[in-house]
Amino acid sequence: MQMDGMSIGVDERRTGDKSRGYGIRLIAAIAFVQILFWGLALLIRPPVIDPAFEQNRLTDILVVETDGKRSRIEGRPNYYLGQGRVTRFVAHPLIEQPEQGLVVFVPRYNRWASLWVNGQAIPMADSPAWRAGRLGGKWVVPPGLLKPGRNSIAVEVRRECCRAFLVSIIAAPPGAIDIAIRQWRLQSLFPSVGLMVVGLFGAASCLMAAARSPYRQEAYAAALAFAGMALGGLWQVDILTPSSEPIYGAAGQMTMLATFAGLVALADRWFPGGPRYDRALITCSAIFAFINLAAALTTDGMPLAIRNLNELLVVLFANIAILSCVVRGVRVEGRALIPDAAVVMLIPAISIADLIGSLRISALSLNIAPLGILALAVLLLVGIVRRARMLSRRLEHANALLDARIASKEAELEATAALLRQREAEAAVQGERSRIMRDLHDGLGSQLMSIMLSARVGIAEPAVVAEGLQAVIDEMRLMVDSMDSVGESLSAALATFKARVQPRIESTGIAFDWQEDAAIATLSNFGPRDVLQIFRVLQEAVTNALKHAECSRIAVNAVVSDHRLVLQIEDDGKGITTRGQAGRGLTNMRLRAASVQGEVMVEPGKDGTGTRITLTLPLRLAQAAE
Template identity: 55%
Template sequence: MNPAASPVIAFRHAQTIRMIIWIIAVQAAFWSLALLVRPPVIDPVFKQNRLADVALQGPDGQMREPGGRPNYYLGEGREARFVATVRLDSPDQGLVVFAPRYNRWARLSVNGQVIPLSDAPAWRGGRLGGKWVVPPGFLRAGRNVLTLDIGRECCRAYLAALIAAPPGPIDRAIRQWRLQSALPPIGLMVLGLFGAVSCLMAAGRSPYRQLGHAAALAFIGMALGGVWQIDVLTPSSEPLYGAAGQLTLLATFSGLVALADRWFPGGPRFDRYLTVLAPAFFVVIAATAFTTDGMPTLLRNLVDTTIVVLANIAIIACVRRGLQQDRQAWIPDAAVVLLVPSISLADLIDSIQVDPLALSIAPLGVLALAILLMLGIVRRARMLSRRLEDANILLDARIAEKQAELEATAELLRQREAEAAVQGERSRIMRDMHDGMGGQLLSVLMLSRDENSPRHMITRTVEQAIDDLRLLIDSLDSVGDTMDIALGQFRERAETKLRAAGMKLVWSNALDGHSIMLAPGAILAVYRIMQEAINNAVRHSGGQVVSLAISRYGSNGIEIAIADDGRPGAGLWKRGRGLSNMEMRAQTIGGSLAIETGAHGTRVVLRIPAH
């Protein structure tokens, strides 16, 4: 033996053990969940009141034990009469008779009197069962004879059970049983349609278009299986009803084979067989749908078995093909896909041995298919992630080549941006000094050369220049501060000016530290508007109190209201350049200025919306 081959053999053995563990774990988890969803527990009320002495009356009137399976009483012909007895101690309570499952139609007679159905479900084959409420007048103390006539168009008549009990608990048990019988097919129909639509939408322009179409076909077959079990769209002909069930089975397995064939690498390989066998089965099934007796039971079982076996052979071949190419990568998918053979074979055995008219992989198949698609989504996401990682590795080499150049370029851009910002701020400061303090100093110079100029005019002009310089410095000091802090720096200067004029400042700030920030140029414009408003209040209002209220405006704006208690004339605010300068500064920073004058004084409102 070649020593170099030993590690390879050990690796293959390890993979085989891993595959077996995966298959056992998935099967155990799935069937445990299936038992939880559909526990094999008979309702205690049904079990307690089930009639055990059901006999079959032959054409000659003789009673004999009905044949059949453990869960069903079977008659040989299309019509059968089942007879049972029930003993009553108190017939005045009445009696409820319930047949959980029977085929085609049923008629109940009690002591020779025909009892009409108390409700008539629209489902074929008594899938919701038949309930008869027997009035006390039809009953007698002691032995009562129940005769149930069962009929159908083909095959044999069958009756699942016959239950008789007084009203009360039996009614609640019937409602619960019907609800449990109705929910699975309805949920199957809804989930199947949802899965089919989702797969078709996902397969629109996807590279997995064929995979999505195959999954949609399987989901459509399962949805049709739910519709078939609900029996809403099926006409009254029983052969057509049986053929519809077989066609849903054919559609479901055709979709599952096509999906598995495309799921694993190396496919598809079974499209040629599908295009030949599926139409052939369709023709055979459809040909019997419009006959008088429909497809015989043996032939129907043979067709169902052939569909299930051939489909499972194809699915197992797809799994084997995938494991041969990359066993380690496809073991989880194989374990999930192998649920389909186990579910379908268990369903086939159950339908042949127990339920004469129920063969449908759909209820549990939807869950298996959903698990497979979820696994596929995760797998393809991982594959995409690996491809992205490989692409990132290739890109990293190219990015590394450009990184130094980009860093140098970015550094140069940062320097230029910093220089441009400094130059812009320098230009703004120079412009503010030239327009503000420069003009005021020029006025002082002109007044000082004129010997007739009043001294107080020179003094006021110098004070204005100093105030403007302080505002400029304060705006530069407020860089990085929020508006409530920047405006707080203005408070001390406003109080000093008003105190010197014999007036009082009432300050109100409702920003509460809200992080509203403006550029230094905008803050300087706000300072100048506020200063002009306070200067006008000092010069013209004649009042005693100036209130300054700061609050939020809109979502993230600011409102500053400056009001005095004087009584100026309306014309004072219309003269001079002060008002025009205030409005121009407000517009420059994107705000608005409103002035309200009245009997209670003047109010200047500056509103700056969110930036």
């Protein structure tokens, strides 16, 4: 019991050390990614007001409402610009060198504005109406409209939506202010347009990849997140700005909701142990979507306090869910998911920065969130590619294991097949042995028994006994020759038969002719049973010719024709004139040929004299024997 307690304690300490090691690596990876991202982001898009803007900002701006009431702008910008549709901002800057001309720049969040200088209308310089809400309005005032001393500059802004406000008016001579405006516009527009393009590309790519992918759910979740990002980019560059303030505000809330819903669903499926938050995600998304749609149908839209609370809750719930997914995944797989966790942890950091920026808006300060979401979209694409590569490597590893298992199974099957072949060979040998025993018992044994009984009762004539013993000897020779021919070619087996019968035929004064086709030499592996039946048919034909044909010549011809083995035994005798013995011999030959799938045909010789016996065998006998 003490040993068990000690081993459990050691295991617990090892697990704790491993967890602490993973925690340190995770913290280091998160710190590295955060420092790298925020360093590059702040370098590309510093969230501070350009000094050229700050030095040339007009002060003492008065707001003139439609009823003529004047008030001074102080503190946070007024989103709603009073109760009227148009609000006029008036300032009186001191211009010491009017001959240089003047550039007036108004960073604003609506699309319609106009400028009057000393009572003269000035056309907007270079900002199309659909982009002016994001890029600000720029006017170039010619020197002829200016005068030394105080000049009247009035900017009239038309209210369209909750972002229609004016926070400052910048007026300076041409030169440095133009460079500052171009840089500010580039930093303002590029992240939003890039976010739109990357979001559309990412959503389309994920939808196409989801068609035949084992990560279909992850791909759909990523597509939703990318679609929300793309719509957010469209919303930020004011391409989709409607004329109704409630609809515009609801559209912005819906893009944020779609983005965070997709990110939560993706994180919940990306890390092992999930998904766990589907029901809560669907419920919360439905509630927030209902609130946004209801606000879009009202006259004045969602109140500012409720809108801020709505954004705060969405960001808070999404970040809690994403953090829990990261912690769960690292606990399950540990080191393998540390890079993924470090990248995903950018989501809470960027969303909190975006939330802080939305709570303290300045038209001149640049919010880091669009650039951050753009970077996050790129990192998600990289993560998806990395996950695809991991899947590919796992599939390759699985294929390698499968190939190894197949090779192992093939080796086992080959060993089993070899064992089966060995057992089949043993069974064939045993069957052949049993057949030989039956032949010895039924054939030779019965013949010898008959001769012995005849000798005992004294009725056996010497010639009959000699003939019977000769038949027994011939049968034994046939059996021995068939066994000796195993593994040899058919030509060798026939040569053995020829060597047996040729002296017997020639001793009677009968000529013997043997013809053999060259193709016979290619036939091999006839089984002993097949060879024995061939020998018996040939032996029966030769014996009948010697006994009954009264011939002077016996010819044997062996050929291969049409995938068949043809053996012909022909004599020049008197033919079959006695039906008794010849009939029994022919029946025996046909039965023996049929036992090896062959057939026997008896016909007259070539010149109409003598007898020709043809044995035809299919060549598949050799294949079956193999």
